[in-house]
Amino acid sequence: MKTVYFTDRSAVEQNALQSLLAFEEKPNIGSIAVFPDIHFCSERSIPVGVAFQTTEVFYPLVTGKDMGCGVAYLRIPRSEVLRPFDKARHYRALEREVHRMTEEGLGGGNHFLALEASADYLYIIVHTGSRNLGIYMYQQNCRLLQQHNPGQDWLPIERATPNYRHEYERVLGYAASRRREFVEKTYDFLRRNQYVAAGAPVFADSCHNLLEFAAGGVIHRKGSTQLLGESEVVIPLSMSRGSLIVKPNRWNRALEQALWSCAHGAGRQYSRTDTLKYWHSLKRAEKDAYRQRFAELLNRQGDFDSSILQEFDFAYKDSAALLATQPHLIRCDETRPIVTVKFTGV
C-alpha cells in the first residue's frame, strides 16, 4: 500500500485529502505516511503532517522555507528545581532575554519557547527553525529547479551532489544549534534567578521539516518529526495543553511504515481566520478565564493580540488519539505549560 494513515482517514479535511491524492498519483513517489496532525497547506503540493519517500528524484521545495525547523528540550529533574516560576516578577525579563538570545529570534507563527513541567521534570522547550539561512537555501532550490527542471517541482537525485547535501546539512545544523542556544541560555536565566540548582540537565532535539538523504532514497518530512534511534522527541500540543514526550518503539513494525517519523503537533483544526471567529463567538466568562490564565500575554488594552489568539488551544485538534493511532510510539512523559514566550524577531 502506497499511503499508510496513522490517523482516521475519514476525518482528514477534504482539501488536504485532495492534494494528498493528487500527489500520490505522481509516478516518482514511493510510500507515504500520514499523521494525525495532517492539514492543508496552501503554499505547496502536499499537506503538512506527512512523510514520503522517493528514490530517483527529490522535491526540494516541499518543506518550504523553514527547513530544519524542529523542537528541542532541556530536561531538569524536579529535585533541582528550587521554586516555582514567578510570572509576575520574571515573565517580562524572560521574554526580553529570549528576544536577545540569538541573532534571529524565534520567528513568527507557532514558534515558541516554554517552561513546561511534568510530575518528575521541568522542561525548557523551544520550537524554531533556520530563519534566513533556510530562506537562502529555498532560493537556491528555486534556482536549481529553474535551471535543471523548469516548470517541475522535483529534481533528479543526481542533483543532490555532495556539495548540495553539505549545504543542506549546514542549514539543518544551523537550526539545531539555534535551538540548543535558546535552551542553554534559558537554563542560565533560571540559574541566575535561583529557579534551578546546578545539575546535569538532559538535552534532546528533533527536526520536523527536512529531506533526509540516505543510501536507499530520500525521506521528505513536511511537518512530521524524524525519529532517530531511541531518542525522545517532543510533540507540542498547544500553549494551554503542553506537550507529549515520546520515543520510537523500534520493535513495532509500524515504525518502518511511518518512515521513522511521527506527528509533529496536534495540528490545526481551525484556520487562523476561523480561530479568530471562534474567539469572538465565546461567552464573556470564557474569554475572561483565558485572560486570567494568560494574564502575562495581555496587551496594554487588557486584551490578546490576534497573533496570540490564533494560537489558543481551540485552534488545535484533539490530541487524545495521537498515541492510539501511532503504535510505533512509546509515551515517555506529558507536560503542562508554565509559561510561554512567542513571536520574537519576526
Ligand SMILES: Nc1nc2c(ncn2[C@@H]2O[C@H](COP(=O)(O)O)[C@@H](O)[C@H]2O)c(=O)[nH]1
Ligand atoms: N506546547 C506548545 N505547543 C504548541 C504551541 N503552539 C503551537 N503548538 C503545537 O505545535 C505544533 C507545531 O506547529 P507548526 O507550526 O510546526 O505546525 C502545532 O501543531 C501545535 O500542536 C505552544 O505555544 N506550546
